[in-house]
Amino acid sequence: MRLRYLAGAALALAIGCSASAAGAASVFDTVKQRGSLNCGTDNTAPGFGYLNTKTGRLEGLDVDFCRAVAAAVLGSPEKVKFVTVTDKSRFNAVQTNQVDVVFAHTTVKPVRESAIGIDFLPINFYDGTGALVKTSANIKSFNELDGAAICTTQGSGTETTLSTYVRSRNWKTTKVLTFENLEKVFAALESGRCDAMVTDRSALAAWRSNAPKPDDYVILKDVLAKSPFAGFVAANDSKWRSVLRWVTYALFQAEEFGITSANVGERLNSADPFEQKFLGVKGGFGKDFGLPDDFLVTTIKAVGNYGEIYDRNIGPKTPYALDRTGTANALWTNGGLMYSPPWN
Amino acid sequence: MTAWPLRWARRNLFATPLDGALSLLVIPTGLWLIYALAVWACRDAQWSVLGDSMRVMMVGVYPADALWRAWTAAVILAALAGATVGLVVKDDPFALLGGAALGILVCASLLAGRDLADAGWAAVACLAAAAGWLAMAKLPATRRALPLAWLLGFALAGGIFAGPGFDAWGGLLLSIILTIAVSALTLPLGILLALGRQSRIASLRICCTAYIEVFRAVPLILVVYWVWIVVPLLLPDLSVSGVVRGVVGYTVFFCAYVAEYVRSGLQAVPRGQVEAARSLGMGTWTLNTQVVLPQAIKVVIPALVGNMLDIFNAATLVFIIGLTDFLRAGQMILADPRFGNLTYEVYAFLFLVYFAIGSLITFTARSLEGSLATGR
Numbered sequence: 001m002r003l004r005y006l007a008g009a010a011l012a013l014a015i016g017c018s019a020s021a022a023g024a025a026s027v028f029d030t031v032k033q034r035g036s037l038n039c040g041t042d043n044t045a046p047g048f049g050y051l052n053t054k055t056g057r058l059e060g061l062d063v064d065f066c067r068a069v070a071a072a073v074l075g076s077p078e079k080v081k082f083v084t085v086t087d088k089s090r091f092n093a094v095q096t097n098q099v100d101v102v103f104a105h106t107t108v109k110p111v112r113e114s115a116i117g118i119d120f121l122p123i124n125f126y127d128g129t130g131a132l133v134k135t136s137a138n139i140k141s142f143n144e145l146d147g148a149a150i151c152t153t154q155g156s157g158t159e160t161t162l163s164t165y166v167r168s169r170n171w172k173t174t175k176v177l178t179f180e181n182l183e184k185v186f187a188a189l190e191s192g193r194c195d196a197m198v199t200d201r202s203a204l205a206a207w208r209s210n211a212p213k214p215d216d217y218v219i220l221k222d223v224l225a226k227s228p229f230a231g232f233v234a235a236n237d238s239k240w241r242s243v244l245r246w247v248t249y250a251l252f253q254a255e256e257f258g259i260t261s262a263n264v265g266e267r268l269n270s271a272d273p274f275e276q277k278f279l280g281v282k283g284g285f286g287k288d289f290g291l292p293d294d295f296l297v298t299t300i301k302a303v304g305n306y307g308e309i310y311d312r313n314i315g316p317k318t319p320y321a322l323d324r325t326g327t328a329n330a331l332w333t334n335g336g337l338m339y340s341p342p343w344n
Numbered sequence: 345m346t347a348w349p350l351r352w353a354r355r356n357l358f359a360t361p362l363d364g365a366l367s368l369l370v371i372p373t374g375l376w377l378i379y380a381l382a383v384w385a386c387r388d389a390q391w392s393v394l395g396d397s398m399r400v401m402m403v404g405v406y407p408a409d410a411l412w413r414a415w416t417a418a419v420i421l422a423a424l425a426g427a428t429v430g431l432v433v434k435d436d437p438f439a440l441l442g443g444a445a446l447g448i449l450v451c452a453s454l455l456a457g458r459d460l461a462d463a464g465w466a467a468v469a470c471l472a473a474a475a476g477w478l479a480m481a482k483l484p485a486t487r488r489a490l491p492l493a494w495l496l497g498f499a500l501a502g503g504i505f506a507g508p509g510f511d512a513w514g515g516l517l518l519s520i521i522l523t524i525a526v527s528a529l530t531l532p533l534g535i536l537l538a539l540g541r542q543s544r545i546a547s548l549r550i551c552c553t554a555y556i557e558v559f560r561a562v563p564l565i566l567v568v569y570w571v572w573i574v575v576p577l578l579l580p581d582l583s584v585s586g587v588v589r590g591v592v593g594y595t596v597f598f599c600a601y602v603a604e605y606v607r608s609g610l611q612a613v614p615r616g617q618v619e620a621a622r623s624l625g626m627g628t629w630t631l632n633t634q635v636v637l638p639q640a641i642k643v644v645i646p647a648l649v650g651n652m653l654d655i656f657n658a659a660t661l662v663f664i665i666g667l668t669d670f671l672r673a674g675q676m677i678l679a680d681p682r683f684g685n686l687t688y689e690v691y692a693f694l695f696l697v698y699f700a701i702g703s704l705i706t707f708t709a710r711s712l713e714g715s716l717a718t719g720r
Contacts, residue, residue: 044675050681051400051676084666097576
């Protein structure tokens, strides 16, 4: 026990020392000087960060955000070194400056900013607890599950969410069944023991895509509990954080303007003064960030706008087939929550 | 003659009613399990995933144009491993047959990946292992050079493999190199700690005892994670690779265990040996290096080899600090949507490889035990 106190004290001391030492320079300058971005990602998260064994490259929504940052700050999406982080190591990795930024399907929670000492970037994916049902059951929304058998994993946060939800609706005949792991939950859905499998929608998408016939299953549009993902940086570095915030916003804005990786070249000649300023043809935003005025042209050429990133990694044409329309992940102009403050 | 199997079965399987009942229960279940497994393995399993992902499982995301470095390192390590086996297995036909089968299996599985260069390299590695074995088994004069060969060969292999930087390391080769490096580093440290624990200087004795007891009382993962966090805090201007920090963490932890094994060896040296040496006027250094340690180490070699197996199995925990070891590489394969539904195939392969390497280590340890059981 005494050892634990001692260890805690030593760690606090060490973190204190490093924090005061890091206070001097922004990570922005370090990255510029190094000429390469150290970006923390997962490498076992389908759709978000995984290895394409055919090309030997990391792919995924989180990985594309790393590349976008590298393109914006350093001028090339290849000037990035991917550092694998796990659920356990991701916060320490950024606190100890082993990585400059982390994009690793991390849920935004107050305690993570207040106690752990990180600053979140804008939300880049709205995950949430959802339900997977059989297509043949013809269920369209969660309300139709009254009286059904709903299944999830034991002891998970989802179990609490689900039972609270069922109790609050006063569904008397609904059965909540729990299993040891998602594999067993899916098997129970397959065998008909369960009418719905409930967990994070991104995980449901992966299970659906791995089913022998994915079209036999459908993910309901309803979301029971919120789980928004965002990248994050070490706290108290407003220069670095604002560059990354606006790079993220720029990807939303580019989609709103309709600027894609394919047409960004032509759009330089656009008559719209807002677009011209956005792309740095006239004026531009780069200089005040310490970046070239055309930094967004480089970024969009490299990874495309948010919609392109989404569709490439988890959109309807991928095995995960997570449709954006009608969900929080749609652009605000389409009724979603993806919103960039105005660029003017 | 025909009655022999019946007699054997009666004596071994149906000696008592309880034995009979158990046999009737266990044998059909076992056969059914083997049958089900064989059906799955031969009919349902899609083994092509292994060919497509073999490279990732072996070396992680190592750059493709530097692959010759990984292979060269593998060839050197294979030769050293072959030589070490040759130390204990001289002409046991079963062992040789097993080794040959293993080599053919490795080459064949790489051939299945439709990559001739890889299969060629694998063949070279197998030949190197065979050459190492031949040298050791047939030319006893080379035996004395083995520790030196390990030291130089391992340094060379590590140096070649580290060409693109430590951060590129991954897969099975990372697990193996980590195991060897940690085993090699823990031995001298462990001996020093064990001697320190028996020292007549009180402060040294207390420090060594405290170190050993503290690190034997905490879990490995805590130590590894701690070293991983603390190193960049203490050396903020120096970027120390995760691999190096991992090796340091494992070494810090496992040298406490090695110290305890060595101490048991030290205690096994008869008291009279020490007294005789002292009465001959030997100093502490000569006494330890010439009389005590040679006898102590001989006793604990099997335990140290077992410790190596522990290190190898525990090496999977490096995924916590962001390294891609063999197991994590397998999980990485499964995150690729093309292979997401091939969990059983990938894990079966991981199991087989761990089993093969673990068996090789325990086999060597057991043979060593036999050949070292002399003079006592």
